[in-house]
Amino acid sequence: MWFLRRPAPPEELVSGLVSATLELTSTRYARFQTRLAGVDKTSLEIANRSTTVVATHLQELGLILIGDAESDPDESRGALVAAAAATQPDFAAGLVSCLDLLPLEQRKSAAHVFANLVNRTDTTEFATVIAKSPIIISSLTNAYKDETADLALIRGMMLREAARHEIVAKSLLEAPNFWLFFFTDLVQLKSFEVTADAFELLKVLLMGHGVLAARFIQNNYAAFVCHFNLLLQSNNYVTCRESIRLLGELLLLRENFSIMMSYISDRENLKILMNLLRCKRKRIQIEAFHLFKVFVANPRKPVDITLILVKNRDKLVTYLRNFHNDKDADAQFAEEKALVVETLLSLDAIER
Template structure:
């Protein structure tokens, strides 16, 4: 085990360099090719619980770096993960393991930088689990799950727009009931942060010329929350935004939060 931890540290040194030298692009490219060709990512993810804390940290940094390494202008990691999407099942389930949650969570966020991976997670049953993970009693894990949830819903615009259009009913029903109306103090703090862009959304809605939307403007101006705002304010989600703010039930929930 000591030898394995040493090898992982050496991988990290090649990718990040050290106090004496900068990383060499040729060495990084060769390492990237061999890492994915030999299926080392799967081995590293599945064996991570057996490593000590420092080795887990090193492994997490190695995985993160390799997601961004290009070889001949191609992201090899993206091609590999597209053929091994089941690894996301392991990473997401990591939120249920207190010792592994933060390591797997960091790896997961790097992996969903690739659009095919993000689409897989969005379209899977795992999305519904995030509403529970965000309410876990461990603050650090809950916050990490919230960060991953936000990344999934804001990074790949076209994929997110398609997901929200297909899953509007259950997604926002869960968002309202489990996040905005949550009695969990941690969850409420994460969900109720007022968006700096609230007035921008109000102005956009006003320009739409809809009487129903204009009636709702006062509520929208006062009660728009950070992640919800990030989703609704994106131009790709304009149809979803219109539908959400046209609902009296949605505005009632937002107004009740500030009682």
């Protein structure tokens, strides 16, 4: 008589995965030494065994939480998995820390399990675990430093899903390496896909939690503008394009009105935007125009801003009258361009 194997209890799957990931990560240094010297085969055997166990447990957890082509998710067992994962902090930390040691398909499986747990509607405990773990936050925020694009994108997806929870977003914004991660590293990225993914994460953080992000920017305004302006002046096309687009959307959020007024009252910011207007890239020119028009339309322009606009008025008007006339079929764009030109012409010269 044939007997079906009894499904492992969810708690057992979780604890088994924790043990396997800890064992796998413990072989990291030994594996590195083996690659250099060709020794310590025992560690490689342990690593291979642990990788197999991790893969098996991830497959079973995936069937419970996500299902497959032949079966739906098991909601009751899924709730037990979520509860067990939330009560064992090493579960989330283990998944994150062993990603670089797993084959691509297992990395994807780990990311799907992670995303399902963090996005559950019946509990936010897993997100709380992530937010309170400096190890997890640090591991994920190093995502885009990895030169392996597929690993960077997988970690980025995990971080982005977690950041949809305000408690995680707050931890990320307060992380010691936030500025290095999101701005310094972002300027240096070369991969188109990884750069675009990083900006999606930045958008979730800065626009997905309006009040939290506005408070953060206000409290760190000088540093924020300094770092963001570096992005705007990047030689990397994707970095420049995505940063100017994000800034335009960010400043127009209701929660950021005072931030917008501060930004458009600074002559250095205006100079950067005027330079971007003359960029050779059409998309950047158009995004720069949408920000530039906010400077011009400001009814409370500081003297410094008006002086720059008046000084450069003739060149600006000539340039804008020939600015993307192919878009004049877009009635709104043509109207906005005409209004900017009209406003520039109406500015009075100011004597110092």
